[in-house]
Amino acid sequence: xxxxxxxxxxxxxxxxxxxxxxxxxxxxxxxxxxxxxxxxxxxxxxxxxxxxxxxxxxxxxxxxxxxxxxxxxxxxxxxxxxxxxxxxxxxxxxxxxxxxxxxxxxxxxxxxxxxxxxxxxxxxxxxxxxxxxxxxxxxxxxxxxxxxxxxxxxxxxxxxxxxxxxxxxxxxxxxxxxxxxxxxxxxxxxxxxxxxxxxxxxxxxxxxxxxxxxxxxxxxxxxxxxxxxxxxxxxxxxxxxxxxx
Amino acid sequence: xxxxxxxxxxxxxxxxxxxxxxxxxxxxxxxxxxxxxxxxxxxxxxxxxxxxxxxxxxxxxxxxxxxxxxxxxxxxxxxxxxxxxxxxxxxxxxxxxxxxxxxxxxxxxxxxxxxxxxxxxxxxxxxxxxxxxxxxxxxxxxxxxxxxxxxxxxxxxxxxxxxxxxxxxxxxxxxxxxxxxxxxxxxxxxxxxxxxxxxxxxxxxxxxxx
Ligand SMILES: [Fe+3]
Numbered sequence: 001x002x003x004x005x006x007x008x009x010x011x012x013x014x015x016x017x018x019x020x021x022x023x024x025x026x027x028x029x030x031x032x033x034x035x036x037x038x039x040x041x042x043x044x045x046x047x048x049x050x051x052x053x054x055x056x057x058x059x060x061x062x063x064x065x066x067x068x069x070x071x072x073x074x075x076x077x078x079x080x081x082x083x084x085x086x087x088x089x090x091x092x093x094x095x096x097x098x099x100x101x102x103x104x105x106x107x108x109x110x111x112x113x114x115x116x117x118x119x120x121x122x123x124x125x126x127x128x129x130x131x132x133x134x135x136x137x138x139x140x141x142x143x144x145x146x147x148x149x150x151x152x153x154x155x156x157x158x159x160x161x162x163x164x165x166x167x168x169x170x171x172x173x174x175x176x177x178x179x180x181x182x183x184x185x186x187x188x189x190x191x192x193x194x195x196x197x198x199x200x201x202x203x204x205x206x207x208x209x210x211x212x213x214x215x216x217x218x219x220x221x222x223x224x225x226x227x228x229x230x231x232x233x234x235x236x237x238x239x240x241x242x243x244x245x
Numbered sequence: 246x247x248x249x250x251x252x253x254x255x256x257x258x259x260x261x262x263x264x265x266x267x268x269x270x271x272x273x274x275x276x277x278x279x280x281x282x283x284x285x286x287x288x289x290x291x292x293x294x295x296x297x298x299x300x301x302x303x304x305x306x307x308x309x310x311x312x313x314x315x316x317x318x319x320x321x322x323x324x325x326x327x328x329x330x331x332x333x334x335x336x337x338x339x340x341x342x343x344x345x346x347x348x349x350x351x352x353x354x355x356x357x358x359x360x361x362x363x364x365x366x367x368x369x370x371x372x373x374x375x376x377x378x379x380x381x382x383x384x385x386x387x388x389x390x391x392x393x394x395x396x397x398x399x400x401x402x403x404x405x406x407x408x409x410x411x412x413x414x415x416x417x418x419x420x421x422x423x424x425x426x427x428x429x430x431x432x433x434x435x436x437x438x439x440x441x442x443x444x445x446x447x448x449x450x451x452x453x454x455x
Contacts, residue, residue, distance in 0.1 A: 008331035008333070020257070020259070024391060027260070032444070033445065037449050040415075045370055050331050051329060090252050101269060102268060113267050114275040114353075116263075131279075167268060172331070176393055177255075179259045197391050198257045203254065
């Protein structure tokens with residue numbers, strides 16, 4: 001990032017109406033892990049408007065190809081899928097050179113994780129994680145297999161819809177965001193305890209990636225499109241100039 | 246139709262889930278996949294500044310240490326400058342051997358997290374305010390945490406700077422400021438700051454809406 005492309009101003013106040021509150025009783029694990037005292041609102045200083053930057057050489061050439069980045073003796077089982085989109089801010093501007101990380105279960109709904117004991121089998125050729133930097137327009141893409149649904153311990157019969165976890169940085173640490181992407185048409189979504197921690201139905205819909213046949217590779221891979229929006233920066237006008245910036 | 250301004254809405258947060266390690270700290274999930282992994286070691290031999298370790302546990306509302314939480318930190322270098330284009334303090338040098346960011350997870354067995362870093366210098370406060378006391382920004386994500394939790398760690402041996410810090414000073418009641426101050430210890434020549442975080446309960450840590 002060069003000075004001219006990185007805004008230095010503070011972020012828009014976060015709109016908490018579109019985010020899940022800390023305590024959502026239907027998602028039971030939040031019970032003991034949710035702060036109960038209201039968050040202390042802090043006007044941004046340099047500590048919040050700055051954040052880590054990453055260099056292209058830190059990312060390996062296969063890091064965004066989950067079909068290949070853990071392949072041992074062949075490619076993973078599952079629906080070959082491209083996921084792509086833009087990382088934007090609330091002003092609609094693409095965020096260039098920002099780190100996007102993703103992780104998911106395999107096609108059977110099983111994670112490669114020491115703590116996952118689900119019956120669905122591990123796929124010897126699938127790690128289930130990847131990462132990439134957005135290009136100069138904020139665009140990202142990666143290749144994977146569509147993850148399977150899986151059960152989790154909440155109610156006795158709680159299932160997660162197919163989903164991919166995303167972690168995004170943006171240009172300042174106050175933009176840091178972790179979220180989950182769902183797939184168009186999944187009948188499990190309306191039953192999902194996790195998606196339904198979000199109080200705003202439109203905000204849930206914005207987590208649903210749409211089938212994008214125009215980006216599919218004929219005879220090879222389907223494609224889904226998922227745009228991610230991070231907090232916007234205020235325009236510099238008359239006041240609130242941050243010292244040291 | 247009601248007119249609206251052309252802003253987009255921020256993407257909603259979702260929990261990082263129990264398997265956050267796969268994506269962000271795969272060696273803790275039990276495998277290696279990337280050539281270059283991000284870690285809890287922020288320093289290299291060339292980094293300028295006083296070496297410190299930050300260490301602590303993160304407790305839930307029943308006082309049990311959690312064992313699956315992603316912890317990230319962001320801090321200025323020893324001179325008090327952030328390695329980021331928005332920090333334009335030309336009088337302080339960027340340290341090419343210090344990005345200022347690290348990540349780890351609380352240990353699956355002990356619940357302890359650690360960072361190897363340096364003590365940051367002081368950075369300016371907002372316009373009209375004095376320098377901030379040295380501090381490290383924290384960000385937590387995990388299963389059972391619906392939206393990442395932001396807090397700050399200050400240093401117990403900076404009592405004078407802490408007393409004048411523009412952020413600590415607005416936290417009310419003042420007794421809660423203690424939740425943000427890490428305790429300095431020396432162990433066999435090593436400087437360790439112990440910073441325990443309480444997600445909930447009587448000693449709930451101050452979390453910020455930044
Ligand atoms: Fe998951």
